[in-house]
Amino acid sequence: MIQYPFLDKGMTIGVTAPSSGVPSELHELLHSAFKSMEKKGFNIISGETPWTQDKAKSASAKKRADEFNNMMLNEDIDLIIPPWGGELLIETLEYIDFKNMQNKWVLGYSDISLLLLAITLNTGIATAHGTNLVDVRGEYSDDTTGMWQSVLSTEKGESILQYSSEKYQKEWQFDKPTPHIYNLTEPTYWKSTSDDKVKVQGRLLGGCIDTIRHLIGTPYGNVQYFKKNYIPGDSIVWFLENCELSTTDLRRSLIQMKLAGWFENCKAIMFGRSSANTPVSNYTVEDVYKELSDELQIPIIYDIDCGHVPPQITFMNGAFAEVEADNGKGSVLQIFN
Structure with missing residues (x-):
């Protein structure tokens, strides 16, 4: 059986960077994404890794995995959205705690899709391939992108329909x-x-x-x-x-x-x-x-x-x-x- 997390209003988003972080000159992208999510009614808990980037990664493989694992176990965090993708998420896999994975959404794409697929294959927990965090920092989303929230808010046993973009x-x-x-x-x-x-x-x-x-x-x-x-x-x-x-x-x-x-x-x-x-x-x-x-x-x-x-x-x-x-x-x- 597949386990489906559920996104409710007012939940808390954990932001961590298991692949690439955001270099200092682009930190405004993160700040504006946080503000956008807070306007939607979400709370934000950010780790250290989103704010650092060097040698094609946000931090060491162990630090990236530890931060992700801690957010997965943190009862105050309801879903995890990395800022964006990157190149070297695969380095973290051997340190990811699949055995204690909690039933909460992880949303992203690009290099993040490696982690998403690994989670689902190894735990049976559904994962969400869609927008990344910095791309929902606008005043509003187009109809296709904006469906992410409705999809993650679909209850087990229910269904949701999406259409091709215009x-x-x-x-x-x-x-x-x-x-x-x-x-x-x-x-x-x-x-x-x-x-x-x-x-x-x-x-x-x-x-x-x-x-x-x-x-x-x-x-x-x-x-x-x-x-x-x-x-x-x-x-x-x-x-x-x-x-x-x-x-x-x-x-x-x-x-x-x-x-x-x-x-x-x-x-x-x-x-x-x-x-x-x-x-x-x-x-x-x-x-x-x-x-x-x-x-x-x-x-x-x-x-x-x-x-x-x-x-x-x-x-x-x-x-x-x-x-x-x-x-x-x-x-x-x-x-x-």
Whole structure:
């Protein structure tokens, strides 16, 4: 059985940086994010790691893990939201206390998705792949990003429906700040390898493929254990996004996942929009999707609202989902059972 945390009004957010912290010249981002959350009625407890950054990490692996573990055990903290992602969260895994993990939400993406997936696979506790803290510092959120609070406030046994965005952000325009942080200028269009409407269901698992692929072959990435112990008999729908990989590196990573058994009893794979996916020779990301679809005999849905090209839907690792994609539009119904 999957355990689902619950977010209520007035709860306390623990802010810790198990990957990258925020350098001193950008501390205003944290201050404004805290103010935004407090306006929403939340309390904030910040650790030390969000405020420091050196050598591609916020602090030593042990300090980062200890701070996360302490927040997980702290009864005054109800959910944990890191400021953002980074590069070297994997260093902390051997120090994370999975055995005493409490039933509270952890929300984030990018490098944080490595920790999210590891928590769900090893404990059966659902984790939230969605916005990071600094991206909700605006006066308000766009409709897609803003759903994070409603999704985390869904009770066990209930369901919540999210739709594809109207527009997405092609690139950051720091000289044109908006009240909702993102500059949403490009029409969103979900695509698939199928000519027909796609409708699939299964348990959601996923994250940033750049980082979660490194769980393969470790004690923290045992998908078979998770399936046997927490979702026996259920199929999987993977959601993935590519931050920096070329098409050949993406292909190698997907083959590794396939050979490791991660795609067994998989009903579909969804890929977020990406500014990476750099073609190698004339090998494009569409080629990658088509080959994977043919090999696994499943539909591939791509350019969805997930990852580093915002906005993004809040996906719950472990939740049962019904996903539809048709004529450029998409929906994700998540059922907390």
